[in-house]
Every structure is written in structure tokens, then in C-alpha cells.
Amino acid sequence: MTYALLTPGTPTPTDPLAYFGPMVAPRTAPGVEQRPYELFDLDPVTPTIGAEVSGIRLGADLPDEVIAELDRALLEWKVLFFRDQDISRDDHRGFAARWGELEQHPFFKYTQPGQSDADVATLAKDATAAGTENIWHNDVTWHTRPSRAAVLRAVEIPPVGGDTLWADTGPAYDLLPEDMREKLDGLTAEHDWIHSFGKGMDPADVERLRPHFPPAIHPVVRVIPETGRKVLFVNVAFTRRILGMSEDESNALLRTLYRHIMRPELQVRLRWRKNTVAMWDNRICQHYASSDYHPARRVMERISIVGERPAGVTAD
Numbered sequence: 285m286t287y288a289l290l291t292p293g294t295p296t297p298t299d300p301l302a303y304f305g306p307m308v309a310p311r312t313a314p315g316v317e318q319r320p321y322e323l324f325d326l327d328p329v330t331p332t333i334g335a336e337v338s339g340i341r342l343g344a345d346l347p348d349e350v351i352a353e354l355d356r357a358l359l360e361w362k363v364l365f366f367r368d369q370d371i372s373r374d375d376h377r378g379f380a381a382r383w384g385e386l387e388q389h390p391f392f393k394y395t396q397p398g399q400s401d402a403d404v405a406t407l408a409k410d411a412t413a414a415g416t417e418n419i420w421h422n423d424v425t426w427h428t429r430p431s432r433a434a435v436l437r438a439v440e441i442p443p444v445g446g447d448t449l450w451a452d453t454g455p456a457y458d459l460l461p462e463d464m465r466e467k468l469d470g471l472t473a474e475h476d477w478i479h480s481f482g483k484g485m486d487p488a489d490v491e492r493l494r495p496h497f498p499p500a501i502h503p504v505v506r507v508i509p510e511t512g513r514k515v516l517f518v519n520v521a522f523t524r525r526i527l528g529m530s531e532d533e534s535n536a537l538l539r540t541l542y543r544h545i546m547r548p549e550l551q552v553r554l555r556w557r558k559n560t561v562a563m564w565d566n567r568i569c570q571h572y573a574s575s576d577y578h579p580a581r582r583v584m585e586r587i588s589i590v591g592e593r594p595a596g597v598t599a600d
């Protein structure tokens with residue numbers, strides 16, 4: 285089965301999916317009132333995704349009104365960038381905790397028993413450990429409750445390269461043809477870690493972890509409770525198949541959606557500096573860490589916030 289995407293323009297003769305022309309979609313859900321930000325400056329980087337926030341220092345002690353306005357900005361812009369945040373791990377942790385319970389990586393208690401401080405994950409890449417996060421994904425969608433959000437701080441960055449990209453899955457959904465959206469609304473997909481994390485693990489560990497982490501089933505179209513926004517919730521790293529379809533049909537549909545999500549109009553790209561912080565809503569955007577800097581060193585610290593069970597279009 286093939287799918288035509290709703291985009292004005294002309295497919296090229298050699299590739300029916302290579303279309304061109306305007307790709308414009310609303311930044312927020314219908315009915316969301318556009319209000320100015322009063323407690324910090326916000327400078328958009330693209331029309332729908334990514335904004336640089338200035339005028340605040342991140343920490344646990346930010347006033348409730350600032351957190352509430354940042355929360356609104358996060359829903360509206362999906363990923364926020366904060367420059368020059370020379371903050372401590374406690375500041376980092378305290379800031380993230382304003383959004384809810386901090387997440388330990390679900391595997392952690394099984395792979396590193398007895399170790400604490402697992403809520404701050406240090407992601408260090410160098411000549412001996414190349415970056416492998418250059419695949420589009422939402423974090424831990426193979427879990428029944430994937431992360432709500434993440435706060436990532438650049439500790440050490442290469443002279444050039446190592447950018448991170450985010451893709452806006454609300455407009456990605458909106459830009460699909462109506463009949464395709466209707467079809468997707470009723471579908472669910474299986475997400476699994478075996479084909480990504482599992483590849484680099486000792487088979488004995490895979491066997492040990494498997495009973496704790498069976499495949500998770502999530503709606504293909506996720507509805508964000510705060511706004512009612514529908515977003516595409518399948519990703520090339522973890523989604524294994526769409527239920528109720530043959531493998532060929534599922535693969536063809538997923539490939540079409542993945543390719544759609546990779547359109548530059550749906551993306552923002554961040555060039556990091558030391559002490560840049562990015563905070564993203566892991567429910568409404570995907571991310572990709574460009575792995576173009578090996579063997580240079582890149583060190584990041586990430587804290588994730590526990591999320592809810594994804595809701596679909598029809599309540600179950």
C-alpha cells in the first residue's frame with residue numbers, strides 16, 4: 285500500500301514521496317489562546333518548534349509563576365533552549381523536579397543494582413565511545429510510561445558538530461491527508477527495546493531484562509491531555525510494528541511516516557555551547573543527536589521526568 289501525503293506541490297518522476305511546496309501547519313492545538321510571555325524573553329527559532337528563552341537562571345527556586353509560564357512555553361514550542369546555564373547538578377535536578385517525579389532509566393536498577401544518583405545520566409562520548417543516538421526517537425517509548433520531558437545540559441562539546449535536532453510531531457500529523465489521519469487515529473503500535481538497546485547488550489542481560497520489559501503497546505496517534513493536540517507517536521528506533529497489519533503493510537506505513545517526520549520544515553537544530561540547556565516535551569517531539577564529531581569528546585548530563593501512559597484518540 286502506498287500513501288500520498290497532503291502537500292501542495294508535485295511529486296518527482298522518480299520518487300512519488302519526494303514532493304515539494306509549502307509545508308505549513310499550526311504551531312499549537314486548535315483553540316489554544318496565544319498569549320505573550322511576561323516573565324522571560326522567548327525568541328522562536330522556527331515557526332512551530334524550538335525557542336530560546338533568556339532572562340532566567342535555572343534552579344529549584346524559580347517562582348511558581350515562572351514555572352507555569354515555562355510549562356506553557358514548553359507545550360507551545362516543544363523544546364526550549366537556555367544559554368549560559370553554569371549551574372550545579374543540584375540546580376539541574378531541582379529545576380527538572382518542578383515538573384514532577386524524576387525518572388531513573390528503567391533498566392538502571394537491573395543493570396547497576398545498588399547505585400544511586402541515577403536520575404542524572406552522564407552521556408559521555410569520546411575516541412573510545414562514539415555517539416549512537418543519531419536515530420529519530422522519543423525516549424523510552426518501549427516503556428508503559430515513557431518520559432514526559434527531559435532536561436539536557438552541555439558539559440563539554442566538540443569544537444564543531446554534535447548538534448541535536450528535534451522534530452515536531454503535531455504538525456507532522458496535521459499535514460497528513462484526512463483519510464490517513466482518520467485511519468491512524470484508530471491504530472496501535474508495539475514498541476520494543478530489543479532491536480536497539482538490546483543489540484549492544486550481553487544476551488544474558490537481555491534475557492534477564494525481558495520479563496520486566498515486554499513490548500509496550502501505544503496509540504499511533506497520541507493525544508496530549510493539557511491541550512488536546514494530536515501527535516504522531518511512532519519512531520524508527522523503538523516502534524516494531526503496527527498491530528492488525530501484515531508486516532509488509534506495517535513497514536510500508538511506518539517508513540512513510542518516518543520519512544515525513546524527517547522533513548526539515550518540521551525540525552529545529554541546536555548548535556550547543558558549553559552550559560546550554562535544552563528542555564523538551566518527550567511526548568510531542570522526537571530528537572536526533574548528530575554523530576558527526578567522533579573522535580572528539582562530547583559530554584552531556586540528562587535528567588528525565590516521569591510521564592503518563594499515552595492516551596489515544598478514543599479513551600480505552
Ligand SMILES: [Fe+2]
Nearest residue numbers: 417422423571
Ligand atoms: Fe534520546
